[in-house]
Amino acid sequence: MARQTALITGASGGIGYELARQFAQGGYDLVLVARSVEGLKHAADEMRERWNAAVHIAPFDLALPGAADELYQHTQRNGLTVDVLVNNAGFGTHGFFHEIDPKETLDLLNLNVTALTQLTRLYLNGMVERNRGGVLNVASTAAFQPGPFMAAYYASKAYVLSFTEAVAEELSGTRVTVSVLCPGPTGTEFQRRAGITGTVIGAKGLLMMSAERVARVAYRQFRKGKRVIIPGLANKSGAVVAPRVPRALVLPIIKRLQKR
Numbered sequence: 001m002a003r004q005t006a007l008i009t010g011a012s013g014g015i016g017y018e019l020a021r022q023f024a025q026g027g028y029d030l031v032l033v034a035r036s037v038e039g040l041k042h043a044a045d046e047m048r049e050r051w052n053a054a055v056h057i058a059p060f061d062l063a064l065p066g067a068a069d070e071l072y073q074h075t076q077r078n079g080l081t082v083d084v085l086v087n088n089a090g091f092g093t094h095g096f097f098h099e100i101d102p103k104e105t106l107d108l109l110n111l112n113v114t115a116l117t118q119l120t121r122l123y124l125n126g127m128v129e130r131n132r133g134g135v136l137n138v139a140s141t142a143a144f145q146p147g148p149f150m151a152a153y154y155a156s157k158a159y160v161l162s163f164t165e166a167v168a169e170e171l172s173g174t175r176v177t178v179s180v181l182c183p184g185p186t187g188t189e190f191q192r193r194a195g196i197t198g199t200v201i202g203a204k205g206l207l208m209m210s211a212e213r214v215a216r217v218a219y220r221q222f223r224k225g226k227r228v229i230i231p232g233l234a235n236k237s238g239a240v241v242a243p244r245v246p247r248a249l250v251l252p253i254i255k256r257l258q259k260r
């Protein structure tokens, strides 16, 4: 069978880079997307050398309006068939919502929600026509409850979880896999970019998983067709418990964990 291609956003570092390594190791060719050309080149060289993958790099800022469309047109023009779409690129902001730069919040929503939705819409058609492939959207354990001091981020991930589960159900019975990955705290650049290294949740600790482990679990379970993928026992337990605890109890706990 011909090799399949996975398009991975946010593949220049962190979880996306590790997911790219998993897909390359699994025999996929790759389209790697992020803003940093250097980061993408570095990742592409490794995938080519170690796993003989054909790699196309596509530097795009997916927080810009219209970027998802442009990326889709770019892959069409370059004759790239995307069998698997991994919507991984995302970031968080921290602080009192009313004090966060509104442009940062808009970028967050554009990237975490709009680009993810738009890319899913654009690439899913072909997958359904071919009746194979799939979408892996990256949410977070933040999806399971609201998050004071990271309000827009938690809400964006709740959207990703809800959206992905619904689309997955629409396509049940087909051979197109639609999954959502919900990692807990993972050691990447995420904490520094979100400005949460000084919080209980953002600090390096026993509960923080490596991006490599998160990606390994995610790849294996995505390939098995699992719909909601939560790496790590503590994260799984939290995801089960949090939605069942009254909000009046859970909100002050998250607020304390997120406080600097």
Ligand SMILES: NC(=O)c1ccc[n+]([C@@H]2O[C@H](COP(=O)([O-])OP(=O)(O)OC[C@H]3O[C@@H](n4cnc5c(N)ncnc54)[C@H](OP(=O)(O)O)[C@@H]3O)[C@@H](O)[C@H]2O)c1
Pocket (backbone or CB within 6 Å): 009, 010, 011, 012, 013, 014, 015, 016, 033, 034, 035, 036, 037, 039, 060, 061, 062, 063, 064, 088, 089, 090, 091, 092, 111, 138, 139, 140, 141, 182, 183, 184, 185, 186, 187, 188, 189, 190, 191, 193, 211
């Ligand atoms: N780390 C955690 O604790 C954690 C926990 C749960 C969920 N997640 C989720 O996991 C995903 C990956 O995060 P990570 O932890 O790997 O963070 P990371 O190390 O900061 O990596 C983020 C990736 O996204 C890319 N990116 C950021 N802004 C972009 C933009 N505007 N356009 C295109 N690409 C962009 C970055 O590359 P460039 O800077 O080169 O663009 C980088 O490749 C995110 O959706 C995050 O919300 C993370």
